[in-house]
Amino acid sequence: xxxxxxxxxxxxxxxxxxxxxxxxYDTSESNYYLFWYKQPPxxxxxxxxxxxxxxxxxxxxxxxxxxxxxxxxxxxxxxxxSQLGDTAMYFCAFTNTGTxxxxxxxxxxxxxxxx
Amino acid sequence: xxxxTQNPRYLITVTGKKxxxxxxxxxxxxxMSWYRQDPGLxxxxxxxxxxxxxxxxxxxxxxxKVSRKEKRNxxxxxxxxxxxxxxxxxxxxxxxxxPSAYNEQFFGPGTRLTVL
Numbered sequence: 719x720x721x722x723x724x725x726x727x728x729x730x731x732x733x734x735x736x737x738x739x740x741x742x743y744d745t746s747e748s749n750y751y752l753f754w755y756k757q758p759p760x761x762x763x764x765x766x767x768x769x770x771x772x773x774x775x776x777x778x779x780x781x782x783x784x785x786x787x788x789x790x791x792x793x794x795x796x797x798x799x800s801q802l803g804d805t806a807m808y809f810c811a812f813t814n815t816g817t818x819x820x821x822x823x824x825x826x827x828x829x830x831x832x833x
Numbered sequence: 834x835x836x837x838t839q840n841p842r843y844l845i846t847v848t849g850k851k852x853x854x855x856x857x858x859x860x861x862x863x864x865m866s867w868y869r870q871d872p873g874l875x876x877x878x879x880x881x882x883x884x885x886x887x888x889x890x891x892x893x894x895x896x897x898k899v900s901r902k903e904k905r906n907x908x909x910x911x912x913x914x915x916x917x918x919x920x921x922x923x924x925x926x927x928x929x930x931x932p933s934a935y936n937e938q939f940f941g942p943g944t945r946l947t948v949l
Contacts, residue, residue, distance in 0.1 A: 761921065762942060768934040818931075
């Protein structure tokens with residue numbers, strides 16, 4: 719069974735600083751997809767960034783980027799120039815070709831951006 | 834506006850009283866799914882549907898039922914709710930059931946359910 723582990727329940731960063739959220743996963747599949755979702759206090763689930771496992775290049779979306787290490791099964795999220803609006807719960811998620819689009823989520827990291 | 838809607842957004846009920854949480858999407862999506870979110874556990878899939886009349890169990894289906902009679906609707910039914918079903922529930926949909934990085938799942942706003 720696939721599992722996703724987020725080992726940092728809570729993190730804090732000052733505004734304008736950079737923070738990295740960790741995620742590791744376990745799978746025997748070779749082709750899969752990884753995601754980071756943001757859940758602000760409104761509870762809405764918002765897709766932040768996505769990565770295809772067969773692509774070597776790390777995905778980037780504006781201030782958000784990932785460090786994808788396939789051999790280590792690691793998929794960390796880097797947030798640059800942190801803003802107060804980045805305060806949220808962040809979930810790492812995984813899906814593969816054998817699971818009919820089911821997302822397997824980690825337990826989340828609560829990020830607080832402070833002044 | 835393309836969206837997934839859920840109703841109700843908040844519900845407090847008592848043990849054993851049947852309830853239905855509705856989910857509707859206006860994007861003509863093939864795939865729909867229900868997740869529950871609990872502290873320290875993340876989101877876990879309850880049931881999913883790959884198309885009309887095609888549904889299957891996710892990781893935590895016990896105590897829940899679903900139906901998919903129309904493409905746009907995917908209600909979640911709790912026939913006899915119990916306190917351990919107190920949770921935050923999300924409906925999600927995507928264009929197709931085949932996983933890909935770009936087959937993005939769109940989530941509803943969530944339903945906070947409390948079973949006393």
